[in-house]
Amino acid sequence: MQPPPTGPRTTPGAVTAVRVLLIVGGAVGVLLGLLMVLGLAFMPMAAEMPEAREAFEREGVDTGAITGHLALGAAQSLVYGVLALVLAFLIGRPSPGVFWAAAVFLALAALYALGSMLMMGGVVLWMVALLFNLAVLVPLLLRDSRAHHGVGS
Secondary structure (H helix, E strand, O other): OOOOOOOOOOOOHHHHHHHHHHHHHHHHHHHHHHHHHHHHHHHHHHHHOHHHHHHHHHHOOOHHHHHHHHHHHHHHHHHHHHHHHHHHHHOOOOOHHHHHHHHHHHHHHHHHHHHHHHHHOOHHHHHHHHHHHHHHHHHHOOHHHHHHHOOOO
């Protein structure tokens, strides 16, 4: 058996990769959510424009349904983005709680993307979300990352 290392503890590359990917995913989620909030803010104004109202009627578009979809999309994007950013800043800490919080979050996000892909369509969009969450989850589950957080063997 080797003695435990002395000196400052270094963060494994897998944990750094997870942190970077969570920051990227969180930033994209927050920006996408804010873009949808902006769409929500301008929807009433667009619905009152004569040209837009004619186009909506001609295409059979229900502005209430669009507003609902924008609100749901904004909420899920903002929640994902904020949680991913919080976990990104905590993931470097060697804590089993942080490890399990990130693992459960990423697994649930991947399952949500899979379910959405199967039930709602938009296969390409949800496939990207599914693959991204799996790409973050895999390095988190590697031996170096688990050892850093004091989880498993």
